[in-house]
Amino acid sequence: MKFGGKSHKFGNDVNTDYIISGKYKFKTLDMKELAKHVMEDLDPQFYRKVSAGDFVVAGTNFGCGSSREQAPLAIKHAGISAVLAKSFARIFYRNAINTGLPVVECDTDQIDPGDELFIDLAAGVITNKTKGSNIPVKPLPGVMLKILNDGGLAPHFRKHGGFNLQ
Amino acid sequence: MGQTIIEKIISGHSGKEVHAGDIVVARVDYVMGQDGTAPLAIRAFNEMGGKEVFDRDRVALVIDHSAPSPNEGVSSLHQLMREFAAEKDFRLYDVGEGVCHQLLPESGRVGPGSLVIGADSHTCTYGALNAFSTGVGSTDLAGGLISGRMWFKVPETVKFVCNGNLPSGVYSKDLILYLIGDVTADGATYMAAEYTGEAIAAMSQEARFTVANMAIEMGAKAGLMEADDKTLAWLRRFSDQRYTPVSADTGAVYSRVLEYDVSWLEPQVARPHRVDNVAPVKDVAGRPVAQAVLGTCTNGRLEDLRIAAGILGGRKVHRDVRLIVAPASRRVLLDAMAEGLIQALVEAGAAIVTPGCGPCVGTHNGVPSDGETVISTANRNFKGRMGNSKAEIYLASPATVAASALTGKITDPREVPGT
Numbered sequence: 001m002k003f004g005g006k007s008h009k010f011g012n013d014v015n016t017d018y019i020i021s022g023k024y025k026f027k028t029l030d031m032k033e034l035a036k037h038v039m040e041d042l043d044p045q046f047y048r049k050v051s052a053g054d055f056v057v058a059g060t061n062f063g064c065g066s067s068r069e070q071a072p073l074a075i076k077h078a079g080i081s082a083v084l085a086k087s088f089a090r091i092f093y094r095n096a097i098n099t100g101l102p103v104v105e106c107d108t109d110q111i112d113p114g115d116e117l118f119i120d121l122a123a124g125v126i127t128n129k130t131k132g133s134n135i136p137v138k139p140l141p142g143v144m145l146k147i148l149n150d151g152g153l154a155p156h157f158r159k160h161g162g163f164n165l166q
Numbered sequence: 167m168g169q170t171i172i173e174k175i176i177s178g179h180s181g182k183e184v185h186a187g188d189i190v191v192a193r194v195d196y197v198m199g200q201d202g203t204a205p206l207a208i209r210a211f212n213e214m215g216g217k218e219v220f221d222r223d224r225v226a227l228v229i230d231h232s233a234p235s236p237n238e239g240v241s242s243l244h245q246l247m248r249e250f251a252a253e254k255d256f257r258l259y260d261v262g263e264g265v266c267h268q269l270l271p272e273s274g275r276v277g278p279g280s281l282v283i284g285a286d287s288h289t290c291t292y293g294a295l296n297a298f299s300t301g302v303g304s305t306d307l308a309g310g311l312i313s314g315r316m317w318f319k320v321p322e323t324v325k326f327v328c329n330g331n332l333p334s335g336v337y338s339k340d341l342i343l344y345l346i347g348d349v350t351a352d353g354a355t356y357m358a359a360e361y362t363g364e365a366i367a368a369m370s371q372e373a374r375f376t377v378a379n380m381a382i383e384m385g386a387k388a389g390l391m392e393a394d395d396k397t398l399a400w401l402r403r404f405s406d407q408r409y410t411p412v413s414a415d416t417g418a419v420y421s422r423v424l425e426y427d428v429s430w431l432e433p434q435v436a437r438p439h440r441v442d443n444v445a446p447v448k449d450v451a452g453r454p455v456a457q458a459v460l461g462t463c464t465n466g467r468l469e470d471l472r473i474a475a476g477i478l479g480g481r482k483v484h485r486d487v488r489l490i491v492a493p494a495s496r497r498v499l500l501d502a503m504a505e506g507l508i509q510a511l512v513e514a515g516a517a518i519v520t521p522g523c524g525p526c527v528g529t530h531n532g533v534p535s536d537g538e539t540v541i542s543t544a545n546r547n548f549k550g551r552m553g554n555s556k557a558e559i560y561l562a563s564p565a566t567v568a569a570s571a572l573t574g575k576i577t578d579p580r581e582v583p584g585t
Contacts, residue, residue, distance in 0.1 A: 013351050013352065013440065015546075015548050017528075017546070017548040017549075017550055017551050018548065018549070018550070021528065021550050021553075021555075022202070022231075022527040022528040022529055022551070022553070023528045023529060023533075023550075023553045025202060026201065026202055026231060026232045026239075026240050026243070026527075026529050027237065027239030027240055027243075028239050028243075029205055029206065029209065029243070041549050041550040041555040060352055061351060061352035061355060061385060064351055064352065064355075064385060065287065065382075065546065065548065066202075066286075066287045066527075066546075067203060067285055067286055067287040067289075067301040067302060067303050068202060068203065068303070069203065069206050069303035069304040069305060070206070073206075087352065087355065089352070089355060089385060090355060090356050090385070090387055091287055091301050091302065091303060094302065094303060094306060095303035095304075095305065095306075098303060098305035098306060099303075099305060141189065141319065142189075143189055143317055152305065153210070153214075153305045153306065153308075153309055154210050154213040154214045154305060154308070155213075157214035157215065157216075157308075157309060157312065157313075158213065158214055158215050161215075162309075162312070162313045162315070163191045163309070163313060163315055163316075163317055165189075165191060165317055166191070
């Protein structure tokens with residue numbers, strides 16, 4: 001999987017309430033509608049600023065808080081191709097992989113807002129085109145790579161009839 | 167090689183001895199979803215080609231987050247859940263029965279050594295019953311409903327040893343807030359927490375749930391305690407099942423062992439907008455509050471209502487404060503009525519809402535207005551959590567919330583005369 005786009009930068013401990021507020025997520029399964037409110041409490045203009053393929057770039061503990069899968073889904077449906085962070089909260093991390101949103105652990109201090117990035121997930125390389133540098137990527141655990149390669153956990157189950165991770 | 171509690175429980179459910187870092191597919195004893203997560207799980211269940219749930223006695227859905235429904239969008243999702251549960255012939259807890267994290271322990275189906283997944287981050291609550299229970303998302307929930315299995319990376323464990331006894335007026339909520347403030351919101355990410363020591367042993371079973379409930383607020387996958395006579399006595403109220411307690415080996419390997427003397431602890435609050443932004447109540451005392459919330463999966467149990475009624479009974483909530491009380495379950499509400507606690511709270515001026523999540527998650531039951539300060543017994547104070555990003559939420563014990571409701575400002579409960 002290869003993606004190109006620009007960086008939208010956030011700080012540490014971005015929680016799932018900030019990603020998509022509870023006041024919206026209980027009402028609908030229409031993720032395109034939810035996507036309009038993604039990151040709203042941190043940046044009310046965020047949805048309008050995103051172009052397809054862009055990246056969310058953050059510090060530590062991205063996605064902490066609730067188990068809502070609407071969080072990675074709203075990010076994905078806003079047109080974001082991957083989330084890059086120094087570390088992720090564990091439920092968000094699982095949910096992102098399960099729903100086919102790539103999540104990448106790397107040193108995001110090397111990325112500024114608006115930087116043009118290119119990611120080759122299979123090769124494990126992020127190129128910061130604005131800065132002319134390469135950023136190493138912490139590889140995904142093997143089981144998660146299997147799920148991601150199947151397109152998420154639902155296609156994985158459909159394909160194998162259950163967990164087939166060994 | 168010695169094992170921690172969670173290593174033992176996962177070993178028992180995966181058929182081999184496991185240690186931190188191992189990745190396994192394990193059998194799960196119980197699978198739960200709520201109205202914020204189940205609708206997407208039902209969609210994923212169908213996408214996966216699911217036909218039946220793996221065991222109709224080991225799964226449940228709970229309508230608690232927006233119950234009763236505040237609008238037609240929520241109503242249609244609730245209906246989807248009811249139809250799914252009816253079609254697959256398993257238990258759905260409907261409006262008014264309570265919060266999932268109270269109902270599962272009350273069901274008698276979760277106990278020492280159990281492995282539970284729930285599509286709600288506070289599923290870690292049952293660690294207080296010596297179970298490994300953890301939050302997952304909707305797609306994992308669907309996988310669990312179909313297969314009765316889940317994959318896990320066996321976590322490292324950080325051990326919290328709480329020595330000494332909590333002083334009068336200081337509660338388990340104050341302790342867990344203090345611990346979260348100390349290790350921060352990602353202090354135990356990807357790890358399990360084990361809570362042990364004199365202070366944990368001295369706590370009632372209900373008080374222990376509060377500590378386990380908030381393990382996720384330090385990023386932990388689980389927050390476990392050993393089972394003792396109190397645990398088993400609590401469970402016997404709900405089930406005849408015999409459970410075998412799971413203890414850590416003396417040679418168990420911990421990533422960190424943190425020791426605390428809690429005998430000096432004061433009442434604590436988490437200040438806006440982070441759960442780890444913790445300070446003694448005295449640092450923020452005097453701040454006017456507009457709304458006080460007693461309840462939620464953290465502090466909506468009988469003992470919590472008893473503490474609040476002890477402070478508010480025979481008195482009046484301050485005229486500038488709205489006190490909202492959400493009992494954790496119908497059983498808690500009935501028990502509180504039988505004890506006269508609801509009478510005392512309502513006479514004091516409280517508004518009682520349906521057993522469930524109450525106003526905690528911003529869908530209904532008390533969305534604050536711009537600029538208002540809320541003091542709540544819940545577990546999250548993120549900006550916008552209660553439905554308005556211009557409100558400020560402080561988290562505290564039931565005693566601090568009741569004392570603050572009484573005076574109209576954030577108040578150390580030890581300073582309320584006659585309590």
